[in-house]
Amino acid sequence: xxxxxxxxxxxxxxxxxxxxxxxxxxxxxxxxxxxxxxxxxxxxxxxxxxxxxxxxxxxxxxxxxxxxxxxxxxxxxxxxxxxxxxxxxxxxxxxxxxxx
Amino acid sequence: xxxxxxxxxxxxxxxxxxxxxxxxxxxxxxxxxxxxxxxxxxxxxxxxxxxxxxxxxxxxxxxxxxxxxxxxxxxxxxxxxxxxxxxxxxxxxxxxxxxxxxxxxxxxxxxxxxxxxxxxxxxxxxxxxxxxxxxxxxxxxxxxxxxxxxxxxxxxxxxxxxxxxx
Numbered sequence: 001x002x003x004x005x006x007x008x009x010x011x012x013x014x015x016x017x018x019x020x021x022x023x024x025x026x027x028x029x030x031x032x033x034x035x036x037x038x039x040x041x042x043x044x045x046x047x048x049x050x051x052x053x054x055x056x057x058x059x060x061x062x063x064x065x066x067x068x069x070x071x072x073x074x075x076x077x078x079x080x081x082x083x084x085x086x087x088x089x090x091x092x093x094x095x096x097x098x099x100x
Numbered sequence: 101x102x103x104x105x106x107x108x109x110x111x112x113x114x115x116x117x118x119x120x121x122x123x124x125x126x127x128x129x130x131x132x133x134x135x136x137x138x139x140x141x142x143x144x145x146x147x148x149x150x151x152x153x154x155x156x157x158x159x160x161x162x163x164x165x166x167x168x169x170x171x172x173x174x175x176x177x178x179x180x181x182x183x184x185x186x187x188x189x190x191x192x193x194x195x196x197x198x199x200x201x202x203x204x205x206x207x208x209x210x211x212x213x214x215x216x217x218x219x220x221x222x223x224x225x226x227x228x229x230x231x232x233x234x235x236x237x238x239x240x241x242x243x244x245x246x247x248x249x250x251x252x253x254x255x256x257x258x259x260x261x262x263x264x265x266x
Contacts (some may be wrong), residue, residue, distance in 0.1 A: 001104065002103055002104050002107045002147075002219060003219060004219060005209055006107060006111075007144075007148070008209070009206050009209050010111045010114075010115070010144075012202070012203075012206045012209075013115055013203055013206060014114065014115065014118055014137075015202075016199045016200075016202040016203045016206075017115065017118040017119060017121075017122055017199070018118070018122075019195070019198065019199045019202065020122055020195060020196050020198075020199030020200070021121065021122035022195070023194070023195020023196070023198065023199065024122070024193075024195050024196055025122065027127070029127055029169070029172070029173060030122075030127065030130065032169070033121055033127075033130055033131065033134055033169065034121070034122060036134060036161075036165070037118055037121060037122075037134070037137070040137070040138070040141055040161075043141070043153075043157075044141060044144060044145075047145055047148050047150045047153060048148060048219075050150070050225060051148040051149060051150065051219055051222070051224060051225070052219055052222060053222070054222050054223055054224065054225050055225055056225040056226070056227065056231060056232065056235050057235070057239075057240075059150045059152065059153045059225070059227060059232060060232065060235055060236055060240050062150075062153050062156075063153075063156065063236070064240075064243060064247060066156060066157070066160050066161070067247045067250065067251065068247075068250065069161075069165065070160065070164065070165055070251075070254075071250050071251055071253070071254035072254075073165050073168060073169070074168070074254045074255070074257075074258045075254050075257045075258055075261070077168060077169070077172045077258075078257065078258040078259075078261040078262040079261055080172060080176070081172060081175070081176065081261075081262050082261050082262060084176045085264075090176070
């Protein structure tokens with residue numbers, strides 16, 4: 001019997017893996033990928049809650065989360081390209097100043 | 101009972117793929133593992149009867165976002181050492197500890213899962229395109245319009261940032 005708690009625990013585990021990724025990897029692209037994992041954990045929790053309460057709003061919020069994630073990835077990857085071009089590194093510890 | 105089997109199958113594959121994303125040395129493998137995780141998550145969405153969201157998950161994440169990641173990783177063409185540097189024994193090992201503790205805290209919840217809110221008794225919300233679209237253009241019209249501003253700002257920001265200076 002799969003209950004709401006199962007989905008929420010799965011979502012929490014996914015979020016924790018993303019958290020570990022952000023705090024252990026020092027590469028910009030890896031950090032962005034870990035952020036994507038955390039976004040997806042939030043999406044899973046939203047859909048599971050919407051399903052458990054019979055409310056469609058949970059699915060709609062996922063649309064907005066996906067949109068925000070796409071915008072975030074676009075700008076983040078642009079910053080990563082700029083970093084690789086000007087500083088010739090993707091290591092976040094070596095990029096202390098985010099200005100041109 | 102078959103639903104539980106599929107849940108554990110897809111959930112297990114998703115967690116394994118997520119671990120591969122975080123701990124893979126090659127960034128290409130990380131992105132491809134994230135693709136696997138996205139597909140498993142879409143399967144979970146289908147099990148939750150959120151069909152539109154599942155389709156969008158594959159179309160938008162797998163089709164757009166991850167392809168963008170692959171483009172950038174191949175475009176930057178960095179060597180392997182510069183890309184993947186995992187140092188678990190420094191202060192950042194604390195991050196791992198925090199994440200693991202977070203996981204451990206979730207385990208007692210599972211013991212209470214049997215008394216949790218069952219999904220079988222509740223009628224599923226109608227997740228067809230027509231229902232979702234109707235709600236999107238009535239109740240959530242203002243946030244929907246505001247996302248266009250967000251995307252516009254992201255486009256302008258990305259073009260401005262990634263443009264070459266000369």
